[in-house]
Amino acid sequence: MGNFDFGVIVRALPLLWEGMQVTLLLTLFGIVGGIALGIVLAIMRGSRFLPLRLFAGFYVDLLRSLPLVLLIFWFYFLVPIAVGHPVGGFYAAVVGFILFEGAYFCEIIRSGIEGVRRGQVMAGLASGLTQTQCMRLIVLPQAFRAMLPVMLMQSINVFKSTSLVYVIGLRDFLTAADLIGGRDNRLTEMYVLVAVVFFVICWAASQAVNLLQRRIAS
Amino acid sequence: MRYNWNWSVLYTVPYLGWIISGLGWTILVSLVAWVIGLALGSLIGTMRTLPSPTARAIGAIYVELFRNVPLLVQIFLFYFVLPELLPREMGRWLKRDLPHPEFTMAVISLGLYTACRVAEQVRAGIQTAGKGQANAGLATGLTTAQVYRFILLPLAYRLTIPALTNEFLNVFKNSSLALSIGVLELTSRTRAIADYSSQPIEAFTAASVIYASISFLIAFLMRRVEARTRLAGTLATGGR
Numbered sequence: 001m002g003n004f005d006f007g008v009i010v011r012a013l014p015l016l017w018e019g020m021q022v023t024l025l026l027t028l029f030g031i032v033g034g035i036a037l038g039i040v041l042a043i044m045r046g047s048r049f050l051p052l053r054l055f056a057g058f059y060v061d062l063l064r065s066l067p068l069v070l071l072i073f074w075f076y077f078l079v080p081i082a083v084g085h086p087v088g089g090f091y092a093a094v095v096g097f098i099l100f101e102g103a104y105f106c107e108i109i110r111s112g113i114e115g116v117r118r119g120q121v122m123a124g125l126a127s128g129l130t131q132t133q134c135m136r137l138i139v140l141p142q143a144f145r146a147m148l149p150v151m152l153m154q155s156i157n158v159f160k161s162t163s164l165v166y167v168i169g170l171r172d173f174l175t176a177a178d179l180i181g182g183r184d185n186r187l188t189e190m191y192v193l194v195a196v197v198f199f200v201i202c203w204a205a206s207q208a209v210n211l212l213q214r215r216i217a218s
Numbered sequence: 219m220r221y222n223w224n225w226s227v228l229y230t231v232p233y234l235g236w237i238i239s240g241l242g243w244t245i246l247v248s249l250v251a252w253v254i255g256l257a258l259g260s261l262i263g264t265m266r267t268l269p270s271p272t273a274r275a276i277g278a279i280y281v282e283l284f285r286n287v288p289l290l291v292q293i294f295l296f297y298f299v300l301p302e303l304l305p306r307e308m309g310r311w312l313k314r315d316l317p318h319p320e321f322t323m324a325v326i327s328l329g330l331y332t333a334c335r336v337a338e339q340v341r342a343g344i345q346t347a348g349k350g351q352a353n354a355g356l357a358t359g360l361t362t363a364q365v366y367r368f369i370l371l372p373l374a375y376r377l378t379i380p381a382l383t384n385e386f387l388n389v390f391k392n393s394s395l396a397l398s399i400g401v402l403e404l405t406s407r408t409r410a411i412a413d414y415s416s417q418p419i420e421a422f423t424a425a426s427v428i429y430a431s432i433s434f435l436i437a438f439l440m441r442r443v444e445a446r447t448r449l450a451g452t453l454a455t456g457g458r
Contacts, residue, residue, distance in 0.1 A: 065387070067392070074426075188298070192295070202285075202286035203286045206285075
């Protein structure tokens with residue numbers, strides 16, 4: 001531990017920042033795409049058309065039972081076959097993340113909506129609102145407040161799990177650090193740095209979410 | 219899309235053997251990590267509910283540390299960094315003489331990570347069980363240790379069976395990260411089959427079916443266990 005070399009880290013900063021940009025971009029796509037897909041799936045799961053409901057239920061259960069690493073491999077091999085030419089790991093990873101996170105966001109949205117008490121809808125209907133108005137004016141605002149902290153926590157999880165693209169050699173923050181550490185024979189410094197950076201960001205973000213949750217509750 | 223289907227790769231030599239041994243390692247890693255995670259997680263979760271501020275602080279620090287660093291980074295820290303930070307003799311022993319170093323380190327780091335998640339569930343379970351139960355126990359003359367051993371922990375486990383099942387399924391899925399340091403578990407084996415046989419779709423379908431069926435099976439079994447051990451008088455039984 002005595003020969004922990006901070007100079008290595010300083011010299012590596014430009015490459016690390018490039019890696020961090022890939023990580024942030026993956027996180028952003030994963031969150032935005034995942035929420036969009038999650039909304040579609042949640043609507044399908046609540047649909048009156050049975051095949052849609054079954055399909056969405058099957059999709060969500062299946063995706064939630066698979067390891068994300070396996071899914072990343074799936075698309076790493078599958079996307080080039082599907083489009084007929086190599087596309088690079090980034091697009092495969094983005095597709096994998098969106099499809100995977102969509103299943104999780106769907107469950108968050110669904111439990112948020114189901115958490116709104118039935119009496120609320122009945123009161124709305126009794127006061128003369130239509131179904132759609134009930135959904136828009138009564139259910140969704142309450143559901144949104146309940147699911148917001150959970151969604152933010154899940155977003156932090158997305159950020160953490162982008163590190164898994166290491167397995168396909170995509171140069172995210174962890175992989176960049178790993179390459180530099182291997183090249184300069186300084187893996188210790190690099191891995192510790194990665195851990196510290198992730199910890200600081202995730203810890204601060206989750207504290208902020210906790211604060212928000214307390215404000216929503218009060 | 220041009221693709222030559224060939225499902226027979228899945229049962230040709232040596233690929234079938236790879237799948238079976240891969241599944242074996244996946245199950246072994248998951249189970250050992252789960253034992254570590256459940257034991258340590260119960261301890262940490264309990265500490266977070268104790269009256270002692272020191273115990274609570276240690277519990278909280280543990281959970282925050284392990285929860286906020288990606289699991290893959292934790293595995294690398296244990297496998298590559300830990301031997302460098304320890305005293306020289308121990309580090310050398312870890313690197314040279316430890317039997318199955320990949321497996322051991324994967325299991326330890328997966329177990330420690332799982333512990334922080336189990337701890338949160340156990341803590342929630344103890345808090346749901348309620349102060350009244352604990353006070354009643356103390357009033358009848360039980361010591362704090364006895365209150366936890368005979369009242370709070372049994373209640374907490376029964377209350378959190380669904381959440382703990384979920385955590386076990388997470389360990390099962392997370393065991394795939396052991397491939398990053400060279401454990402030849404199911405995902406790593408099917409990835410190798412995809413590379414060697416050029417039949418990725420068949421290989422990953424096999425892995426997906428195996429992961430999904432085991433997850434569904436466990437979820438199904440645990441729902442039955444949950445129904446049997448459900449506490450009378452909680453919401454789920456309608457106050458019977």
